[in-house]
Amino acid sequence: MTFLEKLLEASRRNRSWLCVGLDPDPESLPTSLKERENPVREFCRQIIGATRDLVCAYKPNIAFFEVLGESGWPTLKEVIDSVPDDVPVILDAKRGDIGNTARMYAQAYFQGLGVDAVTVNPYMGKDSITPFLEYEDRTAFILCLTSNPSSADFQQRELGDKPLYHEVASMANLLNRDGNCGLVVGATRPEQLRPLRQLCPDLPFLIPGVGTQGGDLESAVKYGSDREGNLAIINVSRAILYASKEKDFAESAGEKAESFREQINLFRRSKVSSPV
């Protein structure tokens, strides 16, 4: 089964295009977990337990595990293994390097950690991305237009008559021969989502920036999804993970996730009934 098939099936089963980002900041964990042997693992497992029927995917961010040092990798592996087998895992790693190094990263994540997809950085061009695409049943989400303020520094600058991020999107279309490319497109720039979706009608979009970063959910869903209201993976991290810092953190995360799922579905229905 390919990543895209697994994603579509999870999305259908859970009626959801919500992805929960697992960015377990050691300083933001609930006090009640701080005595545990491995608070980060426990936190992520409980978040997954409370949201597993409400999501289309999980997106662990590897930086939040690397900061744990030696225990980072085994903790990340255990967290990934605790995601239900039929829910895809997108590793947020944003890697990009020359061919022989990219192959090491792809092997580490697809074979070692067993994730279904990974985010990659396009600055070094296509030969830094193709080693990931050789895994035909996995997917590489290429950074296109990111949600941070400095995405204006380079991504939005004009190369000829098009912004750089459009050129990246066009490259993703070309690299998508096996149907295993996606794009990362921030929700903080809704006016730029619609032309990107027109340019790339078939690619899954991973859309971070909703919630703490202030991205607009309605635009993200309406402009980021395809004609059927699909393929817009709306990622929310902090607004769900830290909905409560008390003992009820998992329950609160579940309620928050359900609320995001329902809002997303509302906007999807309104899009499909009155297409934009």
Added chain:
Amino acid sequence: MTFLEKLLEASRRNRSWLCVGLDPDPESLPTSLKERENPVREFCRQIIGATRDLVCAYKPNIAFFEVLGESGWPTLKEVIDSVPDDVPVILDAKRGDIGNTARMYAQAYFQGLGVDAVTVNPYMGKDSITPFLEYEDRTAFILCLTSNPSSADFQQRELGDKPLYHEVASMANLLNRDGNCGLVVGATRPEQLRPLRQLCPDLPFLIPGVGTQGGDLESAVKYGSDREGNLAIINVSRAILYASKEKDFAESAGEKAESFREQINLFRRSKVSSPV
């Protein structure tokens, strides 16, 4: 002591602008090490032992450790710890992410692993780089013009009247307030090195691509170094690491490193005596 001071001191002491890249490909290790408990660690330690008086820095590539899974981080840490304290370590990680994530990476590498410098990717703009620069005594080497063929895809494209990589170099100049920025500039594009050095007279250049990737050493030294023939850190990985796959691999690596050091010094002298 800042990274730059440490670099200049190591370079003076060892009369060297050679950096040895530690990319220990498990499949390329000497057969004689394959029975060891941790062949990668043993390999790197022996390479470091044979070259420590011949280099200005080491550059471990984190991908080659991540591929080891759970043992990757402790192995990388042990390898870094086996570098003499007065030789700087540049971690080749090419990270780039939004602020709160970049902070995690910086903490993981500068505090956790204790490296002196790290390579970073500029695609997401300056707010993805500044968390690294908050460590004033460390350095962030920003990818500018890389050594792989696909660097033509985006880096060399024109943004207005300048190529994208020139815009990245200009940003590095602006970010260099504390003297802790550098650039990664591939040796495979010598004709582009000279204008970059003119644009950034004060930044250290990390120059990979000599050796297996076919970059021209003479141009890298002449056009990449500053007026005194300094600040061009010439990285060689595979051509030194795998000089021999037999039991004499470390001795061969040492000889190869010495030969690179002498060639670099020859080109430096000829530059300083007849400035280009």
